[in-house]
Amino acid sequence: MILESHKLKKSYRDKGRLISAVHDVSLRIAAGEVAAFLGPNGAGKTTTIKIIAGLLRPDEGWVRICDRNPHKNQSALKLLGAVLEGNRNLYWRLTPAENLEYFGVLRGLSPRIVQQRSHVLLERFNLAHKAQTIVGALSRGMQQKVAIMVALIHQPRLLLLDEPTLGLDVEATEEVKQLVREIASQGCAILLTTHQLAIAEELADRIAIINQGKVIMEQATHDLIRQFSGSAYQIELEVSLDPARRLKLENLGTDIETETKLRVSNLAALYQVLALLKPLPVLRIQKEEANLTDIFLKLVREQ
Amino acid sequence: MNLIWLFGAELKRGWILQRRYVVETIALMIGLTLVFCGLLVSTQNLVGPDVQLGDRLDALVVSYVLWSLSLFIMGNIAGELQQEAQTGTLEQLFLSPIRAAQLLIIRALANLAPQLVINLAILILIMAITGNWLSFSLFALPPLITVLLSAYGLSLVLGSLALLFKKVQQVLAVFQFLLFFMLMAPMETWTGPSYLLGWLLPITPSAGLLRNVISYGAPLDWILVLLALLNSALYLGLGLLLFHWAERKAKKYGGLGGY
Numbered sequence: 001m002i003l004e005s006h007k008l009k010k011s012y013r014d015k016g017r018l019i020s021a022v023h024d025v026s027l028r029i030a031a032g033e034v035a036a037f038l039g040p041n042g043a044g045k046t047t048t049i050k051i052i053a054g055l056l057r058p059d060e061g062w063v064r065i066c067d068r069n070p071h072k073n074q075s076a077l078k079l080l081g082a083v084l085e086g087n088r089n090l091y092w093r094l095t096p097a098e099n100l101e102y103f104g105v106l107r108g109l110s111p112r113i114v115q116q117r118s119h120v121l122l123e124r125f126n127l128a129h130k131a132q133t134i135v136g137a138l139s140r141g142m143q144q145k146v147a148i149m150v151a152l153i154h155q156p157r158l159l160l161l162d163e164p165t166l167g168l169d170v171e172a173t174e175e176v177k178q179l180v181r182e183i184a185s186q187g188c189a190i191l192l193t194t195h196q197l198a199i200a201e202e203l204a205d206r207i208a209i210i211n212q213g214k215v216i217m218e219q220a221t222h223d224l225i226r227q228f229s230g231s232a233y234q235i236e237l238e239v240s241l242d243p244a245r246r247l248k249l250e251n252l253g254t255d256i257e258t259e260t261k262l263r264v265s266n267l268a269a270l271y272q273v274l275a276l277l278k279p280l281p282v283l284r285i286q287k288e289e290a291n292l293t294d295i296f297l298k299l300v301r302e303q
Numbered sequence: 304m305n306l307i308w309l310f311g312a313e314l315k316r317g318w319i320l321q322r323r324y325v326v327e328t329i330a331l332m333i334g335l336t337l338v339f340c341g342l343l344v345s346t347q348n349l350v351g352p353d354v355q356l357g358d359r360l361d362a363l364v365v366s367y368v369l370w371s372l373s374l375f376i377m378g379n380i381a382g383e384l385q386q387e388a389q390t391g392t393l394e395q396l397f398l399s400p401i402r403a404a405q406l407l408i409i410r411a412l413a414n415l416a417p418q419l420v421i422n423l424a425i426l427i428l429i430m431a432i433t434g435n436w437l438s439f440s441l442f443a444l445p446p447l448i449t450v451l452l453s454a455y456g457l458s459l460v461l462g463s464l465a466l467l468f469k470k471v472q473q474v475l476a477v478f479q480f481l482l483f484f485m486l487m488a489p490m491e492t493w494t495g496p497s498y499l500l501g502w503l504l505p506i507t508p509s510a511g512l513l514r515n516v517i518s519y520g521a522p523l524d525w526i527l528v529l530l531a532l533l534n535s536a537l538y539l540g541l542g543l544l545l546f547h548w549a550e551r552k553a554k555k556y557g558g559l560g561g562y
Contacts, residue, residue: 012556012557047557050394050557050559050560053394053398054397054398054554055394055397055398055554055557055559055560056554056555056557056559057551057554057555074400074401074402075400077398077399077400078400080398082394082395082398084391084394084395084560088390088391088392088394089391089392089394089395090392090395091316091390091392092390093320093323093324094316094319094320098316098319101312101315102312102315102316103395105305105308105309105311105312106309106312106396106399106401106406107398107399107400108305108399108400108401109308110308111308111311111312150395
């Protein structure tokens with residue numbers, strides 16, 4: 001296990017009131033796994049990320065990155081890379097190559113190794129042509145890619161990405177998504193927070209949903225979606241139903257949603273329905289599947 | 304080895320920024336020289352045109368350049384901490400396996416050489432304008448080192464405030480005048496209890512010793528150098544302690560991010 005956090009608690013005092021920012025948050029991420037940490041604004045995502053990164057001390061609980069506690073053992077930080085929210089991770093007056101060089105040495109690498117890895121990363125991230133451009137003059141998408149490169153220069157085992165696609169255009173978002181997949185495929189554990197649930201659904205192997213400081217759900221993405229998906233099937237035809245078939249289908253308990261769309265909620269009746277439809281051309285048969293947005297809203301509202 | 308590499312990286316970063324933003328450095332040098340000219344004209348106005356400043360002008364020049372050097376050091380530690388909190392890179396610095404206080408000291412040491420060059424240029428400009436050329440000896444080095452140690456200590460104290468409260472521009476602005484007083488205070492001419500009290504002030508005893516050597520050509524009293532070293536070590540230690548405390552507090556209350 002690369003990351004283990006156990007019952008993290010953090011409270012703040014605000015105008016005399018004690019506010020629980022994070023309560024009993026436990027997470028585990030294995031090598032090569034992408035975990036998405038989802039929650040409404042102020043739910044405790046960034047607080048948890050900062051506790052994991054050693055930037056914020058928990059009131060209770062512990063964090064281990066490859067069995068090292070970043071709050072007690074400074075060397076644990078060698079195993080961690082982080083891109084924190086916004087465009088606040090780089091020196092804007094330096095170029096990508098200079099940022100990589102500086103932060104690489106700051107993470108404990110020798111200048112020679114930093115040079116080699118910078119070259120590889122700039123090529124891999126398709127930014128070699130911008131290596132000598134001041135970061136402040138780069139597009140937001142490029143800045144984010146440089147921030148990810150900087151977080152990867154020391155080849156961390158755990159990568160924390162706080163809202164990595166926030167404010168990026170479609171093309172840059174796709175590039176970042178592709179990079180996340182590649183980085184995970186090389187064995188790095190990734191914890192990302194995002195408000196873009198479609199991205200989380202696409203990238204994450206595991207989903208943790210946090211609300212009001214508490215993790216209300218943590219599961220493998222496909223299990224979560226399966227759990228919230230119904231057993232009904234949607235059938236779409238290329239042609240309209242004739243009245244005789246329509247009547248027979250209704251007798252079988254089929255919902256006729258439009259002239260060409262049916263919904264079969266009784267699985268036992270599916271093959272009878274298909275037999276009745278024969279030989280009409282079928283455009284699509286699909287099992288109804290919940291999406292992460294519906295699941296997220298349902299869970300958060302229920303709570 | 305890591306710290307040596309970091310020193311090299313800081314040296315390079317500082318050099319790149321100085322070279323890339325050379326206009327800012329030149330403007331700062333001219334600004335500081337002009338402020339001295341204003342100070343000199345006001346002083347001459349106060350004492351009257353017939354009074355020759357003589358050795359006191361030398362003392363004024365030495366104190367002023369020390370003040371400017373100390374401001375650079377403070378800007379380098381407290382000012383940069385505040386700026387990094389503002390631009391957001393501060394959290395990335397704290398994600399390093401190297402401790403923040405170590406990093407700041409190494410950064411300050413790496414920037415010392417260019418700062419000394421800049422301040423030497425200011426000194427030469429001032430000497431050329433006043434026509435008053437100071438003579439330097441190697442004996443000026445020990446008190447200069449203690450001045451630097453004190454300046455680092457005070458910078459760490461201010462850095463601690465920057466870490467905890469972020470917006471410390473007002474404090475830094477007021478502190479510049481306080482520092483000006485501490486560097487200008489003619490402790491070497493004080494007697495009795497005020498002289499003894501002077502030894503407790505930060506940076507003042509070291510500045511007095513340096514003035515004595517450069518402006519008045521006095522021989523170096525090694526006992527006083529030792530006392531000045533103790534004084535600067537005390538303030539450096541205080542700065543380091545406060546910084547560690549502020550770092551712990553900032554991590555407890557989430558003070559590293561946001562501005």
